[in-house]
Amino acid sequence: MVAESYQSNSSTVLAAYQLAYLGDDEPLRYVQQAIIDAEQLNFSAADIDILANLAGAFQGAQATITPPVATVTP
Amino acid sequence: MNSRYSQEPQHPPYYLLTGLILGLLFGFGVSFLFFPVRYTNVPPETLQNVDKDQYRLMIASAYQANNDIGRAQARLGILREENVSGLLLQQAQRSERRSDAQLLLKLSQALEKVPEMAETGPPIAQASITLSQSQTNTPLAGGEMATDQPVRTATMEATRIVATRTPFPSPSSVSSLNIPFRLVEQKTICNPAYTDTLIQVEVVDKKEKPISNVRIFVNWDGGQDIFYTGFFPEISIGYADFSMNPQETYSLRVGEIGEVIQNISAPECQDGAGKNYWGSISLLFAEP
Known part of the structure; x- marks a missing residue:
């Protein structure tokens, strides 16, 4: 449901807020677990794509938030 | 001869009671504050009303995105509530945000248009009832789950609704009939x-x-x-x-x-x- 909503509103903030109801883990972990479950349950490729889109969005968000590693030169 | 002892007041063992109370307080403190019970993998029907509201809102939000009424009904059916459409309407009326109310209202109205499925109870029970009814040539009432049976394509109605109910694993065949569980x-x-x-x-x-x-x-x-x-x-x-x-x-x-x-x-x-x-x-x- 969260992934479907994300399709229309493209808000990772809202998706993260909705996924927070599931627990304290990173939202990306829930989406990845959902993809695994969906594959096991033979969900359609379209549904898995929707989940993958959301996972990709969270990964992108993480990449932009992660600060660059500072290199210290002596 | 024993006057010295007889004059001493007899105190009940209050220290035992004190210990019991302290132990209980400590036990409650540990179980409620430090290690509270966490329920996981519980069915949505056991959620508190506030969380059910949030669940319905997510369903409405997903419906807004995909317009798949069958999927929305299947999800609402898991809550095992009657008069789903009415509940959505009530939730829309008490929503604090206008956008949420609109989502809920839209789903409620969409459910009103398919009344044969709006009154969802446990979907599995409906599936079984449909099977027995169709075998006696009774019209399929609420036969939305009937595609896992050979009689499923008997009416246009059943075929049309089943096409939208995709969240469940597709039951391709009953292969376990001859297993002595x-x-x-x-x-x-x-x-x-x-x-x-x-x-x-x-x-x-x-x-x-x-x-x-x-x-x-x-x-x-x-x-x-x-x-x-x-x-x-x-x-x-x-x-x-x-x-x-x-x-x-x-x-x-x-x-x-x-x-x-x-x-x-x-x-x-x-x-x-x-x-x-x-x-x-x-x-x-x-x-x-």
Whole structure:
């Protein structure tokens, strides 16, 4: 449901807020677990794509938030 | 001679009472503050009303995105509520945000247009009723779940609605009919959060892997029903449940030749306040 909503509103903030109801883990972990479950349950490729889109969005968000590693030169 | 002792006042052992009270306080503190019970993988029907509201809102939000009314109905059906459309309307009226209210209202109105499915109870029970009715040439009322049976394509209505109900695993064939499933575990579930008194069944294979689309027969005095595993993948694809009447005694069989379990009835439970309520039964069946 969260992934479907994300399709229309493209808000990772809202998706993260909705996924927070599931627990304290990173939202990306829930989406990845959902993809695994969906594959096991033979969900359609379209549904898995929707989940993958959301996972990709969270990964992108993480990449932009992660600060660059500072290199210290002596 | 013993006057010295007889004059001493006799104090009750208050220190024991003090120790008991301190122990209880410490126990409550540990269990409520430091290690509170966390429920996981519970069915959505056991959620608190606030969380149910959030669940309905997510369904409405997803419906806004995909316009898939069948999927929305299937999700709402898991809450096991009656008058779903009315509940959505009520929630829309008490919503603080206008956008939420619009989402809920849209879904409520969409459900009104398909009244034969709006009054969803447990979808599995409806599937079984549809099967027996269609075999006697009775029109398919609420036959939305009928595509896992040969009679499913009998009407345009059934075909049209089934096409939109995709969240469940696709039950391609009933391949487990000739497995003599055996009961391996029976538990009493005392959870006051359950709104229904259930027979909860889980069916697994030799490797303890859940099996979907297994037919389960339940009989009681003057009635019988059939339901299937696989309609609650959020819990387990091998899971199915049936709402009991606490006044009835049931017998249950998994598959065509499985072990028949007799004398299943609702257990009596007691909550923390000493109030009695009806509990549920959990049965685990496995392929021998």
